[in-house]
Amino acid sequence: MAAEPRFKAQERWARKFYRERQGRLGWFRGHELVPQAATLLTVIGKAKDDGLDPKRYDTSKVSKLLADLNKVGQDTARRNQLERQADVALSGTYFAWASDYYRGVANPRDRKDDSWKVKRNKIKLDRALLTILKERESTYPYYDFAPLHPEYANLKKALTLLRARQEAGGWPTLPATTKLAPGATSPTVALLRRRLLGGENTGQSPAAVAAGATPVTNIVAPADVYDPRLVAAVKSFQNDLGLRPTGIVSGTTLAELNVPIQARINQVILNMERWRWLPKKFEPDYLLVNIPEYRLRVFEGGKQALTMRVIVGKTLTATPIFSDKMEYVVLSPYWNVPFSIIDHELRPKLVADPQGTLDRLDMEVVKGYGRKATVIDPTTIDWATLTPETFKYTLRRRPGPKNDLGEVKFIFPNSNDIYLHDTPHNELFSETKRNFSHGCVRVAEPVQLATYLLRNNPNWDQTTIQDTIAERKEKYVTLKEKLPVYLVYLTAWADADGHPHFRDDIYGHDKALAKEYFGE
Incomplete structure (x- = not known):
């Protein structure tokens, strides 16, 4: 294995595997090859179905060794030698495939990529192989060579459907000048109909397309009339892309319709890869924010209990991808003003009129933290020459309607200083693309989320929470149990039937991963 370039990286797994077996062969029982060997070769032959390249796990040498074994006859020494070679080759082939399949082809931990800091996937491939060979029990479906997450399996179905559509000719491109409103008549409608209602079902148009192909000739509406059935298909497509379901085909909707099918296939593959990086299994209760989807979900007992819209960071102040544990709910929080805002926005006003400026902004300067914080006279500070090193205080906005954090914030202490919070700008939640924040x-x-998180605390129901907020005094409430929080980046996902949903690559992470994964 050390001499074989494609196996070298897997040598450590093989050493652990054979050490645990005291050097015994794994793939043979009484000189007979176990059935899992044939299954492994079959699975690797279908690696493309998982967005993997079968050439990375070249099985020709294994096949030759197994063929030589079949012809070895009564030469016991030669048989034993070939069995040892075949056993190690099968193990090396398994580890090469399983490393990609269960840990990822471009795992950020292996590449020392800091853009993905979610809790690592701690799969022990030597133990997984023991499970496959039925030498140990596991709660994970290694023995079936199966994926660990149902979300991955759903994307795999979507990949199969998209490739079937591609092999059937793909989908047409609509003219760049297309603009269609319901009821319109245009030659372009026939192309739109073929794009969404004709051909292989790719999950692009849910109820409108049957499980199999829907030939264009079976569509009874006039070919050039943008009729209600097609309008419904467009609205469904818009929902799948996170767009406002207007039924109007132009602008962004047109651009999304014209995304090449290979680009969508690649997008699905990249997001399958991200599922390989995630923990083998989430905790029963956890909170997940999918950044490109602008959505938060809370899971209880593995099932979704709560969901809501969120606003995430702008491109220049991107929300980081990481995981941690929520510990506190803070009612009527103060907002601590970053020094960058003092420096770039407030300094001239504070130099001219310190107290008047702070009064207008409902702010104060304090020394110390928490209950020990004491208010400082702002006129005693030299705002003109202030630097981060010389500013030994905190400038903060008091709880209230002007507070940038709104009425509630949710803290999971982390080095990024990122948290969840309310906002006084609720109008922004009506936007379909919601990357407006400085990172948080x-x-x-927020009140609904706080009520849910404190549901097991008899001292805190929704009325108590709202009454406490109304007092405009900061109040920390510690959660009885820390709640795992995951901030992830998934630009594609699919329903159980392989129906895909896509979102924009708002931070360019897909583009960066594609270079690593596809060599583009």
Whole structure:
């Protein structure tokens, strides 16, 4: 294995595997090859179905060794030698495939990529192989060579459907000048109909397309009339892309319709890859924010209990991808003003009129933290020459309607200083693209989220929470149990039937990953 370039990286797994077996062969029982060997070769032959390249796991040498074994006859020494070679080759082939399949082809941990800091996937491939060979029990479906997450399996179905559509000719491109409103008549409608209602079902138009192909000739509406059935298909497509379901085909909707099918296939593959990086299994209760989807979900007992819209960071102040544990709900929080805002926005006003400026902004300067914080006279500070090193205080906005954090914030202490919070700018939640923040995640229904998170605390129901907020005094409430929080970046996902949903690559992470994964 050390001499074989494609196996070298897997040598450590093989050493662990054979050490645990005291050097015994794994793939043979009484000189007979176990059936899992044939299954492995079959699975690797279908690696393309998982967006993987079968050439990375070249099985020709294994096949030759197994063929030589079949012809070895009564030469016991030669048989034993070939069995040892075939056993190690099968193990190396398994580890090469399983490393990609269960850990990822471009795992950020392996590449020391800091853009993805979600809790690592701690799969022990030597143990997984023991499970496959039925030498140990596991709660994970390694023995079936199966994916660990149903979301991955759903994307795999979407990949199969998209490739079937591609092999059937793909989908047509609509003219760049297309603009269609319901009821319109245009030659372009026939192309739109073929794009959404004709051909292989790719999950692009849910109820409108049957499980199999829907030939264009079976469509009874006049070919050039933008009729209600096609309008419904367009609205469904817009929902699948996170767009406002207007039924009007132009602008962004047109651009999304014209995304090449290969680009969508690649997008699905990249997001399958991201599922390989995630933990083998989430905790029963956890909170997940999918950044490109602008959505938060809370899971209880593995099932979704709550969901709401969120606002995430702008491109230049991107929300980081990481995981941690929520510990506190803060009612009527102060907002601590970053020094960058003092420096770039407030300094001239503070130099001219310190107290008047702070009064207008409902702010104060304090020394110390928490209950020990004491208010400082702003006129005693030399705002003109202030630097981060010389500013030993905190400038903060008091709780109230002007507060940038709104009425509630949710803290999961982390080095990024990122948290969830309310906002006074609720109008922004009506936008379909919601990357407006400086990095933190703003939630649409903070009181509802706080009420849910404190549901097991008899001292805190929704009325108590709202009454406490009304007092305009900061109040920390510690959660009885820390709640795992995941901030992830998934630009494609699919329903159980393989029906795909796509979102924009708002931070360019897909583009960067594609270079690593596809060599583009």
